[in-house]
Amino acid sequence: MSVPNHLLFTKTHEWLRRDGEIVAVGISHYAQDQLGEVVYVELPDTGLTVDAAEELGTLESVKAVSEFFAPAAGEIVEVNERLNDEPNLINDDPYGDGWLVKIRVSSIDEDAMLDGAGYERFLAEESH
Amino acid sequence: MHPWIGAGAEDRARILAELGKGSVDELFSQLPESVRVDSVGVPTALDEASLLAVLEGMAGQNVTLDDMPSFLGAGVYRHVQPAAVDAVLSRAEFFTSYTPYQPEISQGTLQAIFEFQTIICQLTGLAAANASLYDGATAVVEAALMAHRIHRGRRNRILVAETVHPVYRRVLDTYAGAVGLAVGTVVPSPDARVDVDALAAAVSEDVCGVIVQSPNFLGVVEDLPAVAKVAHGCGAIAVQVVAEAASFGVLLGGGELGFDIVCGEAQSFGIPPGFGGPHLGFFASRGEYVRQMPGRLVGETVDSEGRRAFCLTLSTREQHIRRAKATSNICTNHGLMALAATVWLELLGGNGLTALGRSCLSRAVWLRERIGAVGGGWRLAYPDSPVFNEMLVLGPGTGPELVEQLAREGVLGGVPSRLWGGSWPDGVLIAVTERSSVRDLEALVAAMGRVR
Numbered sequence: 097m098s099v100p101n102h103l104l105f106t107k108t109h110e111w112l113r114r115d116g117e118i119v120a121v122g123i124s125h126y127a128q129d130q131l132g133e134v135v136y137v138e139l140p141d142t143g144l145t146v147d148a149a150e151e152l153g154t155l156e157s158v159k160a161v162s163e164f165f166a167p168a169a170g171e172i173v174e175v176n177e178r179l180n181d182e183p184n185l186i187n188d189d190p191y192g193d194g195w196l197v198k199i200r201v202s203s204i205d206e207d208a209m210l211d212g213a214g215y216e217r218f219l220a221e222e223s224h
Numbered sequence: 225m226h227p228w229i230g231a232g233a234e235d236r237a238r239i240l241a242e243l244g245k246g247s248v249d250e251l252f253s254q255l256p257e258s259v260r261v262d263s264v265g266v267p268t269a270l271d272e273a274s275l276l277a278v279l280e281g282m283a284g285q286n287v288t289l290d291d292m293p294s295f296l297g298a299g300v301y302r303h304v305q306p307a308a309v310d311a312v313l314s315r316a317e318f319f320t321s322y323t324p325y326q327p328e329i330s331q332g333t334l335q336a337i338f339e340f341q342t343i344i345c346q347l348t349g350l351a352a353a354n355a356s357l358y359d360g361a362t363a364v365v366e367a368a369l370m371a372h373r374i375h376r377g378r379r380n381r382i383l384v385a386e387t388v389h390p391v392y393r394r395v396l397d398t399y400a401g402a403v404g405l406a407v408g409t410v411v412p413s414p415d416a417r418v419d420v421d422a423l424a425a426a427v428s429e430d431v432c433g434v435i436v437q438s439p440n441f442l443g444v445v446e447d448l449p450a451v452a453k454v455a456h457g458c459g460a461i462a463v464q465v466v467a468e469a470a471s472f473g474v475l476l477g478g479g480e481l482g483f484d485i486v487c488g489e490a491q492s493f494g495i496p497p498g499f500g501g502p503h504l505g506f507f508a509s510r511g512e513y514v515r516q517m518p519g520r521l522v523g524e525t526v527d528s529e530g531r532r533a534f535c536l537t538l539s540t541r542e543q544h545i546r547r548a549k550a551t552s553n554i555c556t557n558h559g560l561m562a563l564a565a566t567v568w569l570e571l572l573g574g575n576g577l578t579a580l581g582r583s584c585l586s587r588a589v590w591l592r593e594r595i596g597a598v599g600g601g602w603r604l605a606y607p608d609s610p611v612f613n614e615m616l617v618l619g620p621g622t623g624p625e626l627v628e629q630l631a632r633e634g635v636l637g638g639v640p641s642r643l644w645g646g647s648w649p650d651g652v653l654i655a656v657t658e659r660s661s662v663r664d665l666e667a668l669v670a671a672m673g674r675v676r
């Protein structure tokens with residue numbers, strides 16, 4: 097799967113999609129592929145105020161558990177409740193229905209983020 | 225060095241030289257003086273028969289539970305001990321088997337653990353029980369840490385009834401500091417039950433859990449629904465601790481009374497009292513919190529041919545996979561003791577456990593009535609509070625004095641109530657079980673009559 101260019105990425109493999117002051121967050125195709133079949137997702141509570149890089153929750157697959165982090169500071173305004181029953185959405189549609197949380201951003205350091213092409217280069221470097 | 229004969233003087237000198245230590249004492253210098261023993265009084269280099277004679281002579285100085293009527297309890301209880309428990313336990317298939325990571329060769333052990341978990345769920349009234357923990361004290365610690373995790377470390381206070389076993393509270397204090405959890409203590413009402421109004425005043429939005437023991441350290445059965453209501457009122461996890469598991473024979477588990485976690489000590493299930501243990505921790509929680517549970521879990525599944533089978537499950541919580549972020553440092557269970565409990569409980573059955581519980585309770589009721597008539601300063605500390613099989617009794621002297629005097633009268637009368645401190649009166653905690661015979665009970669009452 098090619099890396100979509102309309103998203104921003106972190107080096108911890110989260111993606112962001114900005115819509116005004118609301119940012120949707122998920123994990124990249126590469127991240128879900130590394131994790132394997134996701135069987136459980138622990139999401140944060142809505143209303144929670146988080147700092148950038150703060151741990152938001154955990155993704156559990158059949159073989160590992162991984163944390164995911166807030167790519168921007170702000171307030172959690174929505175979490176993807178569908179994942180409670182269908183955690184595999186993260187594998188099936190990581191950039192769409194497999195989103196994790198939406199944050200009302202108070203501050204974001206977009207310079208520290210990668211665009212799609214930059215993330216692809218980062219993955220290529222990582223694999224060496 | 226010989227592979228299985230202990231190190232000799234030369235070996236010791238070499239080891240110490242290698243470590244840069246001048247003596248064995250220096251090697252262990254970090255151990256506090258108070259726990260070091262200079263000598264155990266055994267001569268060096270005896271043949272086997274001579275050594276046995278020396279040790280038997282030493283052991284013979286102990287008063288055992290077979291020598292005198294015993295009313296010792298306070299967290300360790302003597303119940304009926306069918307020979308079949310040890311017979312099953314000592315089968316090599318169980319006795320020597322290690323952790324059942326490989327389901328293809330461990331179905332027997334896994335099934336036994338699954339049955340243990342099932343029974344614990346039935347007794348506690350909760351959906352998920354783990355494969356066991358070491359003892360009641362560490363079970364309480366795990367419950368506190370789990371309440372802290374459920375609130376994601378954002379609520380950093382936990383409230384514990386002072387009438388939770390003092391040793392459990394001491395172990396909890398040791399752990400809690402390490403995770404930044406402040407432990408608040410709720411003192412009991414004059415009737416020895418948790419003061420629900422004081423608890424309601426003490427809870428707040430920073431409290432992650434409320435821990436009570438029932439029956440509590442003073443033997444009194446708590447008003448569990450009232451405690452659960454206060455805990456849930458502030459969003460805290462309600463934890464019931466049980467130190468005398470035989471009480472499940474007649475008392476509902478906290479899961480049926482609103483509690484989120486029920487945990488504690490299951491030594492009463494088929495493990496004889498022994499100095500230093502072993503004991504057996506049990507731990508159950510509501511199903512929704514299963515991923516925050518500590519320790520090993522066995523689940524039921526089917527094998528490749530569709531047959532019922534068992535395997536370790538939800539292992540991603542555990543240390544061997546999750547490393548530093550595991551729900552607990554416990555990476556094992558108390559397998560053999562859990563098996564003892566399972567065999568014991570299955571031998572008794574549900575009706576048997578109820579009969580055993582009733583037998584304890586009826587003896588306690590009988591004893592309470594008799595103590596009321598002993599006179600000479602002997603009296604029940606909490607005559608109107610509900611009990612199971614244990615009671616705080618006050619007498620003409622301090623707890624340690626009374627225990628000493630009763631022993632001189634030929635009865636192990638109980639445990640001094642303030643052995644580990646506490647805000648309650650100084651007396652004797654007296655425990656009865658189904659093994660307290662009428663003759664034993666009469667001997668206790670008669671001994672009390674002679675201690676004035």
